[in-house]
Amino acid sequence: MLNRKQIQQKSRYNPLEFEHKIFKFWESYFSRKRGQKNFTILIAPPNITGTLHLGHALQNIVLDTISRYQRMKGYRVTWFPGIDHAGIATQNVVEKQLKKEGLTRFDLGREKFIKRVWQWKEQYGNVILEQFKKLGLSLDWSKVKFTMDKKYVDAVEKAFIRYYQAGYIYRDLRPVNFCPRCQTSISDLEVDYQEKEADLYFIKYPLKENGYVEIATTRPETMLGDVALALNPKDENNFNFVGKIAILPLVGRELPIILDQRVDPKFGTGILKITPAHSLIDYEVGVRHQLPLFSVINEKAEIVNGGKFSGVHYLEARKMIVEELRKNGLLTKVQKINHYLPLCDRCGTELQVVPSKEWFLKMDHLAKITIASLRKKEVEFYPLRFKKICFDWLKNIRDWCISRKIWWGQQLPVWYCSNCGDDVFIVSQTKPKVKCKSCHKNNWQRTIEVFDTWFSSALWPFAILYTKEENKFYPADLVATGREILNLWISRMIFSGKYFKKEVPFRKVFVHPTVLTKEGKRMSKSLGTGIDPLDLIKKYGTDSLRFGILWQLSSHQDLRFDETPLIQGQKFLNKIWNAYRFYFLIKERQTSSKKNKILSSNDKKILSSLKRTKETIEKNIEKFELGLALKKVYKFFWNDVCDKYIESWKKDKNSLVVFDQIMIESLRMLHPFIPFLTQLIYFSFGQKKPLFFEQWK
């Protein structure tokens, strides 16, 4: 690519001139079988919702640095590129695109809409892969994985069926978080809570005998679905109400007054109205006391079964009901309180809890085996403290609602009888040949319900292994993730792996910091605070971006992204470039006969510094402290090699043998962090192979 003479001519290194050529050279080597032992990295497949941001860049730069280091350590690294279909998220962005054309997905219909999403995928999926290449990632480019690949979908369906056959999956009508905009159920983990001021209404419910009992609620409209009132067993103030019957205002239904521990005696009046259909806590209480579900809000957030309020939007109904209570003298006071509004984490719409027929995965046993596995340290967390987040979640686990009513996703392998309705079903990958037990006809229709994307993601570590050969790469050695998806993704991969493969899916989890703006705000496209890694690459080159990000990487602090370390990186590249220019110059002038074999004190010093540096770097890389590792190489090369050792060559006689050793070893140590430039210089050593094939000794 460049010989020594060409290097001599330029006193300034321009990364943009070389990086893409170097990547082309590497590309076919990434999948080369080399080395005895295998080191597998599991990629976190980005959603196809758009282009990559700095968080993705950080995550994969870290992995690539590790990958190159491990290759030099003699491992055969396996790391497949991949992308995720990202159900709701992708459906929403395509819907937004349609909206600009004045269309909704319902205008297109399900089939055409899905086609449209595939078009989107073709476009953005490839953009993401191109971005990965720009980052210089040493992935196996011959094996790109996608969660909608035929074989992947097959693996998802098979997993569902195995769970089903083992009795882990059931279908049930129960209240779930439902997004009125996305028109689908979502899981507990997909709910965002936003603090908001709300009105707490104090309402009198007449007692059947005489007198009143007072309750407090922020959602008076749900009272239409009340089936009981409850108070805490330890609540002495209200204890005299126990066993009495209250009359539901505006409706007239009789409500028993019961005892339940979930009621907080200090909140409101200490008496909680129980609406099992529209509150998850109330549902729990309802199950304990065998109370009926009385649904009064539908999936569009409108009132149903509510007499004159039926068909009215819940917020409107709230006003009407409050007004009527006021007229009847049943509203005693309204208090302002702060509470948390549940929002859809994909579109921000206020969620409703509504009863819906959904598919659930029983979590008790799966959580237990995961906890046991984590206790046995089958998976190590870096930093360790993040393991607790998984434990906390697993210990308080609830069954997982894995079905979604959206269009974009992997369809459940479930067939309903067209004649008898969806209470008669068969679980199968292919159309059942048997006849329906109730109607004795063969009119099976596959459900259009799809899986929660995270159900699919949970299987990622082994669902991407399509062939016998690929199956050898389970489990992976390493996965990297942001902390916000530790349970959404990491915990779920662990129990899926334990269940289906009898072995954890990865040995080590690196939890990396979140990339924030310099002001400490979250980076977000909509706020205009997002930074596109490609813009930075255009400006500084990939090596400098990698340097700048790794320089700022810390294990105990989020990263407030600052561009100056990229400039520092740029300068460092130039320093490296010029150091090698000088080295080649010395080489040219010294003839072999003049080789000084006696070590000077400069030689001795730099050799001992080299040894110490290498040890520190290894230690830090093993702990994923890449920021510290990079700082150490940086200091070594700049201060020890350049400022002291190379300077000494201008006055003293040193050993050329030592100089040779220092310069080749420096190149190796720098390579995981600064892959492009080091490769370029390596070529001018007369080498024709990738630098990551060199042995890290």
Next chain:
RNA sequence: GGGCGGGUAGCUCAGCGGCAGAGCGUCUCGUUUACACCGAGAAGGUCAGAGGUUCAAAUCCUCUCCCGCCCACCA
């Protein structure tokens, strides 16, 4: 409400029992066999605050105050 992380130079952060550090910025000097995207040097700090442990605390413990994150339907 519960849990976690952070508050160190003007800025972004290392250090996590033993002389307060780096990069950028500021200032002074320097065209020496690579590099001015450089070299030599300087200024700049109550290590958030209070108390405690210790021969010794930025570092360990307790409390307080800020900032950030995660979890959780006090309805």
